[in-house]
Amino acid sequence: MGRRGRTRNRKGKLWPSRPGPPLSWQVENQPNRSVASNNTAIPYVHPSMELLGRLALGLAALPAALLTLRLCARAVWHLVWRPYAVARSLGGQGIRGPPYRFAVGCLQECRRMLIAGRRNALDAGCHNYTSHVQPFIHKWTADYGKTFLFWFGPIPSICSTDMELVREVLADRTSLYQKDYMNPSLEVIFGKGLILTNGDDWKRHRKVVHPVFNQGKLKSLSSLASYGAQQMMAVWSAEIQNSNTNDTETEMRHESEQLTLGVIVEVIFGQKTKESWEVFVAMKELQELAVHAILAPPVPGFRYLPTRRNRRTWKLDRLVTRNIMKMMETRIANDDYGEDLLGLMMQACRWGPNKLSNEEIVGECKTFFSAGIDTTATLLTWAMFLISSYPEWQEKLREEILRESPEAEGEVPSINTLGKLKLLNMLLLETLRLYSPVPFLTRKTTSDTNLANIEVQKGTVILIPLAMMHRDKEVWGPDADEFNPMRFENGTSRAGKYASSLLAFSYGPRACSGQNFAMIEVQTVIVMMLKRFTFTLSPKYVHKPTNFLTLTPRYGLPLIVRNLQPDEKKDSQVLLA
Numbered sequence: 001m002g003r004r005g006r007t008r009n010r011k012g013k014l015w016p017s018r019p020g021p022p023l024s025w026q027v028e029n030q031p032n033r034s035v036a037s038n039n040t041a042i043p044y045v046h047p048s049m050e051l052l053g054r055l056a057l058g059l060a061a062l063p064a065a066l067l068t069l070r071l072c073a074r075a076v077w078h079l080v081w082r083p084y085a086v087a088r089s090l091g092g093q094g095i096r097g098p099p100y101r102f103a104v105g106c107l108q109e110c111r112r113m114l115i116a117g118r119r120n121a122l123d124a125g126c127h128n129y130t131s132h133v134q135p136f137i138h139k140w141t142a143d144y145g146k147t148f149l150f151w152f153g154p155i156p157s158i159c160s161t162d163m164e165l166v167r168e169v170l171a172d173r174t175s176l177y178q179k180d181y182m183n184p185s186l187e188v189i190f191g192k193g194l195i196l197t198n199g200d201d202w203k204r205h206r207k208v209v210h211p212v213f214n215q216g217k218l219k220s221l222s223s224l225a226s227y228g229a230q231q232m233m234a235v236w237s238a239e240i241q242n243s244n245t246n247d248t249e250t251e252m253r254h255e256s257e258q259l260t261l262g263v264i265v266e267v268i269f270g271q272k273t274k275e276s277w278e279v280f281v282a283m284k285e286l287q288e289l290a291v292h293a294i295l296a297p298p299v300p301g302f303r304y305l306p307t308r309r310n311r312r313t314w315k316l317d318r319l320v321t322r323n324i325m326k327m328m329e330t331r332i333a334n335d336d337y338g339e340d341l342l343g344l345m346m347q348a349c350r351w352g353p354n355k356l357s358n359e360e361i362v363g364e365c366k367t368f369f370s371a372g373i374d375t376t377a378t379l380l381t382w383a384m385f386l387i388s389s390y391p392e393w394q395e396k397l398r399e400e401i402l403r404e405s406p407e408a409e410g411e412v413p414s415i416n417t418l419g420k421l422k423l424l425n426m427l428l429l430e431t432l433r434l435y436s437p438v439p440f441l442t443r444k445t446t447s448d449t450n451l452a453n454i455e456v457q458k459g460t461v462i463l464i465p466l467a468m469m470h471r472d473k474e475v476w477g478p479d480a481d482e483f484n485p486m487r488f489e490n491g492t493s494r495a496g497k498y499a500s501s502l503l504a505f506s507y508g509p510r511a512c513s514g515q516n517f518a519m520i521e522v523q524t525v526i527v528m529m530l531k532r533f534t535f536t537l538s539p540k541y542v543h544k545p546t547n548f549l550t551l552t553p554r555y556g557l558p559l560i561v562r563n564l565q566p567d568e569k570k571d572s573q574v575l576l577a
């Protein structure tokens with residue numbers, strides 16, 4: 001290459017210059033030369049026209065340049081300036097926390113601690129698992145106090161176990177602290193349903209959906225639950241009969257899920273059909289995919305990429321929508337909407353003032369699936385864990401049940417009977433305290449505000465870690481980590497010592513709509529089981545509570561089930577007399 005084809009860089013070295021057109025071409029394309037080497041005519045362009053052309057090109061590129069500039073400015077604001085300003089402002093008010101790391105915030109640290117926390121199992125008698133299940137909250141509360149700042153990626157998050165602050169957030173009726181998906185993967189499993197809607201949409205949904213929880217429906221719920229319990233117990237009885245040891249082993253977590261699933265399918269769709277069963281199977285897999293997506297490193301826009309998991313998610317989501325729409329079409333064709341949740345929503349759309357779109361109806365069905373199955377199954381599982389771990393309590397409960405329940409073995413206990421079972425209620429409240437199925441609640445501020453004397457910016461996440469709050473020794477006393485249902489001797493009434501301190505069903509206007517529903521279901525099943533069987537923890541049980549959307553025993557709950565001997569029943573009755 002000759003000297004003309006080279007330029008010098010800053011260090012004086014020679015680099016090949018950008019290849020330009022050959023000299024011969026340049027010469028041939030001078031104005032007035034109208035014939036190219038290949039004899040094609042090249043039109044003459046006046047220099048002023050060329051200038052205009054360049055100007056037009058420049059103007060066309062301007063919006064793109066401005067957009068890029070805006071995106072860059074936003075990224076800098078979002079990823080650098082805001083974290084800096086928020087940390088400074090909150091730091092000035094005495095709210096400290098772990099440092100912000102560019103774009104990822106504290107997520108890497110959280111993940112690292114979670115993985116480390118999962119390694120060891122706990123002793124079955126240890127009920128304080130917070131350092132294993134929420135290790136980052138456990139550590140940062142110890143380091144920075146009850147209220148601290150951490151980073152959910154670049155989003156500022158205030159985590160607090162301060163009861164006053166938490167009550168202020170949960171009691172809000174002005175939509176200042178709204179529900180937020182936090183992770184877009186949750187959108188697929190909750191849809192546009194009651195749990196994650198806000199403002200007027202939430203009020204409209206609530207009016208349509210709430211009749212499903214009325215007193216009459218609750219009565220039929222206990223029959224549904226007892227039917228599930230009878231089926232489960234029939235299998236145990238058959239297994240015990242065939243064994244020479246007079247006992248059988250069961251995996252209670254799985255059994256609980258099957259039972260609560262059967263109930264919810266009937267509540268939403270009235271009966272099990274091919275379509276409703278497919279919806280359940282798809283929803284189950286969607287939940288697993290969502291958990292996977294939540295634990296994956298956050299990459300913006302990743303959920304739109306056609307990866308194997310994303311394609312599967314889209315396919316299952318389409319199947320859920322298609323099947324629900326099909327069920328609706330069949331009901332419209334038969335002019336019979338039914339009395340289940342789907343029927344209620346369809347009736348509201350036809351006659352009521354509070355209409356729901358098809359997308360919202362599908363979302364509500366998804367919400368009931370995701371909110372009603374795992375949570376209730378988790379409560380039943382942990383209640384059975386505690387009942388099996390504390391035989392003296394198992395005996396006390398059995399005594400109470402035999403005393404207060406006039407129904408014969410295998411019969412549905414009435415709502416009236418359930419209301420009399422004080423010890424059982426206390427045990428369930430203690431289970432909800434120690435093993436709250438929902439481990440934490442979140443909200444997002446919709447404008448700048450003053451929260452418990454802290455100036456908080458719009459868009460800040462408020463994280464409420466229930467497991468930590470339920471072990472606060474200032475509220476629950478020095479035995480907060482221990483199992484002691486007697487602390488609920490006076491229930492959780494407003495006048496009681498623990499009024500609104502137990503947050504397992506949340507508190508305020510957005511408290512769980514299904515709490516009576518869940519309690520009746522679990523009480524019914526436990527009453528029926530304790531009348532017929534005794535339960536002990538299997539030696540195979542490994543105590544490792546894990547957060548898998550709800551708090552579950554990582555390796556399930558294997559229990560040894562024995563027939564209650566006739567003389568054991570007699571003993572209980574003699575004790576009662």
Ligand code: HEM
Pocket residue numbers: 179194195196206367368371372373375376379436437438441442503504505506509510511512513514515517518
């Ligand atoms: C032991 C069982 C259950 C527990 C521990 C539980 C817990 C909760 C909690 C903590 C919330 C509030 C979430 C928040 O504030 O962010 C909630 C809301 C909700 N739950 Fe439950 N839940 C249970 C059972 C059920 C059942 C069986 C259903 C339905 C059949 C249900 C339906 C709902 C609905 C619709 C909401 C949203 C209420 C609203 O925002 O207006 N839950 N639940």
